[in-house]
Amino acid sequence: MSVQLETAQKILLDLVSVMPKEQVVLQDCWRRILAETVIADMDFPPFDRSPLDGYAIIAEEVAGATPANPVTLRQIDYVPAGENPSKPISTGTACRIMTGAPLPPGATGVIRLEDTVSQEERVSILSGGGAEKNICLQGEEISQGEEVVAQGTIINTGVMGMLAALGKSRPYVFRKPRVALIATGSEILGIDCPLVPGKIRNSNSYMLSAQVAEAGAQAVLLGNVADNIDEISRFLETAADCDVFITTGGASVGDYDLIGEVYKKMGITLLFDRVSMKPGMPVLAGIRAGKLYIGLSGNPAAAAISFEQLVRPALMKMGGRKVWWRPQIRAVLASPFMKKTGAKRFVWARCWQTDANILVEPLHRQGNGMLKAAIRANALIVVPENSPPLSAGTEVEVILLADA
Amino acid sequence: MSVQLETAQKILLDLVSVMPKEQVVLQDCWRRILAETVIADMDFPPFDRSPLDGYAIIAEEVAGATPANPVTLRQIDYVPAGENPSKPISTGTACRIMTGAPLPPGATGVIRLEDTVSQEERVSILSGGGAEKNICLQGEEISQGEEVVAQGTIINTGVMGMLAALGKSRPYVFRKPRVALIATGSEILGIDCPLVPGKIRNSNSYMLSAQVAEAGAQAVLLGNVADNIDEISRFLETAADCDVFITTGGASVGDYDLIGEVYKKMGITLLFDRVSMKPGMPVLAGIRAGKLYIGLSGNPAAAAISFEQLVRPALMKMGGRKVWWRPQIRAVLASPFMKKTGAKRFVWARCWQTDANILVEPLHRQGNGMLKAAIRANALIVVPENSPPLSAGTEVEVILLADA
Structure with missing residues (x-):
């Protein structure tokens, strides 16, 4: 037939x-195809947190602070990353806070360390504008219940990090x-x-x-x-x-x-x-x-x-992929392809971009050997059935090969 | 500093x-970087061989054969693939030959089986033109002593096949x-x-x-x-x-x-x-x-x-690669990038080709999280230092990410 x-x-x-599907340890999942749709079972970040080292404060209280006219607050707590704040912030108080630490209740902004001077239990804010921007809000990247990655996704760099953040230590892959x-x-x-x-x-x-x-x-x-x-x-x-x-x-x-x-x-x-x-x-x-x-x-x-x-x-x-075909583009022949074509023909080729357009050149020595052409090829020219010889300058269909 | x-x-x-460098079994070498320059220690093909099943003949003797006017020869030998011919071809004789088998001395062409009729020790050639093209000549793809693959080459599909053909079963890779x-x-x-x-x-x-x-x-x-x-x-x-x-x-x-x-x-x-x-x-x-x-x-x-x-x-x-940088192209912003830029900035983006040009769009939610943007990104927009906000339609430099 x-x-x-x-x-x-x-x-x-x-x-x-x-x-x-099978479960595979996350470390071995790079470039595998996800066989489950991952729904976040948590917010991410999981709590309001500080993106920098500094002081958690009430933003409007310090908004006008300048080096000449600082606002001085009483430091009532100290939250390193990984710890939880024990006291809420109220008028006139601040909390020393580290990058990644949870914001104390009542705080509405963070002043970076470089914009403060501290002495014993007092801290002077030297520059107070925009403090409310220095918060990563709970769920600002992902909300609990949100679809984060769909079945059939290739596990790339970003997906790896996301699955780790969600504790998907052994995801299902195909x-x-x-x-x-x-x-x-x-x-x-x-x-x-x-x-x-x-x-x-x-x-x-x-x-x-x-x-x-x-x-x-x-x-x-x-x-x-x-x-x-x-x-x-x-x-x-x-x-x-x-x-x-x-x-x-x-x-x-x-x-x-x-x-x-x-x-x-x-x-x-x-x-x-x-x-x-x-x-x-x-x-x-x-x-x-x-x-x-x-x-x-x-x-x-x-x-x-x-x-x-x-x-x-x-x-x-x-393998569970959604896209089965290689990317295909149109390119201009940089040198002629002299053979007449009966049945649809695929020609090993090298293609490259110039300022004006994308050029493609059939590679030599692809008769019975082909291995030599395949070493250098980054594309296949698709010659439609019943084509005459193709002269340089002809626009042709080109399949892009990744493996080059 | x-x-x-x-x-x-x-x-x-x-x-x-x-x-x-280290030696690795060829099977595990795909996408590794070759740490030696491979010189062919043999011709490839290593002998003149037949690319098809048929009869080895003297090409000029049968050139005029047609179904109405066949040329009949005496079959003197039979060479399956992997065997060696025992008798040379001389005027009036032919040798049954299989795809990949060595051509007998004296033969200057091969007629494919479909263009012959055989009866006992006789074979009639029904179509005799172009028989001389049906030979893969020794060394036509690679000559002994030729540099076949250079150090630093990524071992792709073609290189894998080539190294196997040359018996490089444990090549040096970095x-x-x-x-x-x-x-x-x-x-x-x-x-x-x-x-x-x-x-x-x-x-x-x-x-x-x-x-x-x-x-x-x-x-x-x-x-x-x-x-x-x-x-x-x-x-x-x-x-x-x-x-x-x-x-x-x-x-x-x-x-x-x-x-x-x-x-x-x-x-x-x-x-x-x-x-x-x-x-x-x-x-x-x-x-x-x-x-x-x-x-x-x-x-x-x-x-x-x-x-x-x-x-x-x-x-x-x-790792021994010759190219250290990702491919970079120019593309047109499909949507604005509103931030002012002080230090050179890299923006996760999605880029795609239209009939007219290559478009690129900054992805949302790349603040502190970024993982979400990285899942979808296939490019990074490079915003030069001290740039104003960029409006849609601005041409920008784009780094192409493979891992997407």
């Missing part, structure tokens, strides 16, 4: 569902999808093996492990296996706790292209085995017992693009 | 040096700087503690742990400690294997602001204790025996911005 790219994307996105990676091909060696004639090392599993991690999922590298239906099936049956099984190699037409046969033998329902795109046309997808099976090309260029376009969005959805 | 922001940045960048995080303040509780009056939880260490991770370094959370010189010193002496020690709290003027005293007691040379910026003016830096000590404000807004502007670039340099 050969399908259009958009059809293949929809088939996979419709089939996968969001992972179950479990990362586990993705088994298997390189098939009798010509493939493990990366620790010395090279022998006719063989190459397993670069695909490592490239894909980075793509899997970038999609917020967890790669499980199962190694490489020869072109043999029974062996490949055995590998695919081992990692029973994985959610997605990706093979590379054996995906196109030919008598050693075995993944279709493997699926048949294993009772995996084939969803499609060819997608209208370039590179990455040979790609199989199947489903069995809720697990997704993907057969990518053994060609790194094709495997990477098929993953980008088909597997990544599905993993993003499984 | 109060210094300008640019001076403080330079002081820290000049003092820190790049971390030593050790991540280890950053100890300590929250000081008698009002601070651990995040697992029930809240009691006058106390708040330690949000700063968690917020900073995410900032540290985003700067490619490793956070070591040491917990929280009361406002006590001896206790804080003891905490700072514990994590001897850390490279940078960051405290929050006790950094501004006042008798409970202890970090300056702690540095004195510990023999840490003070570099500065105040930086002209907002928020984040109270910030100390010191050095002792090659280790960096940073005292940030206890105010999350100030701590986050001081870290961004002062600590992050230093950690990026220590």
Whole structure:
């Protein structure tokens, strides 16, 4: 079954569902996806507090104070951070207060230490304007009962701090999808093996492990296996706790292209085995017992693009994200792209901003190798189907890659 | 010592040096920084190979073949992937060849299987044009001796695949700087503690742990400690294997602001204790025996911005990166920023692209709290020193934050 790219994307996105939630210690939650909507069970700040070291006072009493005409008050208490005030402020009194300490009842402002002179139990206020601004009011940042962070939010720097402030020491996050990676091909060696004639090392599993991690999922590298239906099936049956099984190699037409046969033998329902795109046309997808099976090309260029376009969005959805697609912009070709395009094509490219506009340049050497182009690429040019060669200056659609 | 922001940045960048290198298994190297320049010790592909399943032939012999006028050859060999050809191709002969298999000597092209019909030891070529293009030439992607990836490169998807192809199973990467995080303040509780009056939880260490991770370094959370010189010193002496020690709290003027005293007691040379910026003016830096000590404000807004502007670039340099600064662009204010600015100011903001230009909007509630703004921010507006209030439509400098 050969399908259009958009059809293949929809088939996979419709089939996968969001992972179950799990509790993870906050320290390990950076960049995880929140699986609960966090409602504040408290005000924040939890009490009126002083944002600076100084004196809590009644603001209107000192408003006119100047160095030439200070207002002198009696110090009746002293509140370090972490302690609670014991006496209320009344006319003619002040309370020494530290940054972060709770304001005593009756106080309506704070004068910073630098604007005071103290002697024994007396304090003279030398500058009294704006004292009422020097209070952090209870609940001014968050009110109890307020929705603070929504399910599906990426836990960034700010969310980390917020969850800590609210005591969410083990928030619920979506479990990362586990993705088994298997390189098939009798010509493939493990990366620790010395090279022998006719063989190459397993670069695909490592490239894909980075793509899997970038999609917020967890790669499980199962190694490489020869072109043999029974062996490949055995590998695919081992990692029973994985959610997605990706093979590379054996995906196109030919008598050693075995993944279709493997699926048949294993009772995996084939969803499609060819997608209208370039590179990455040979790609199989199947489903069995809720697990997704993907057969990518053994060609790194094709495997990477098929993953980008088909597997990544599905993993993003499984991981509980709200946005499954990379940002896309329009840019101007800085150099021509000379090939005619039949099926929709993705071209590794480098894009940059000038004063006038955003330029993009296709990278060289992306034929069968592609790894070299992928090292430098920060974007993919999307060439629509049935396009003529594109001259420099043409405006094109560009997908921005973060991993560069 | 109060210094300008640019001076403080330079002081820290000049003092820190790049971390030593370490070998890490490739699987764990994604987003690490390469500490060696990788020179290819082989050609890639390592041999002329077939990019498809078909027949290796002499290209000019079959160039004119059509379905009506096929060229029939004798099949003399069969090379699966991972095997080596045993016989050279000569006039009138062909070799069945699989994707990824080495080309036999004498062959100058490959005809794909779909364009052939075979019967016993004979194969008829039905379409013979362009066969010479169906070869991946030895070294066409990489030549032996070529510099493939430079020291200081971030190991992205493409680099991962490339290192695997070259058998770099344990590349040298720069050790991540280890950053100890300590929250000081008698009002601070651990995040697992029930809240009691006058106390708040330690949000700063968690917020900073995410900032540290985003700067490619490793956070070591040491917990929280009361406002006590001896206790804080003891905490700072514990994590001897850390490279940078960051405290929050006790950094501004006042008798409970202890970090300056702690540095004195510990023999840490003070570099500065105040930086002209907002928020984040109270910030100390010191050095002792090659280790960096940073005292940030206890105010999350100030701590986050001081870290961004002062600590992050230093950690990026220590981690072996070539680029220490975030990308910066110009954008147009979508809503006014009403405050007058004395010292250079950083404002949490959200920026987005329209058809016409890039807009940016300051986020609300960034006073003392900031965490709420930081959750939504994807940018920081840089307001130059001594700026008047800025009206909507003003063009401003914007730092792009990735972590959003």
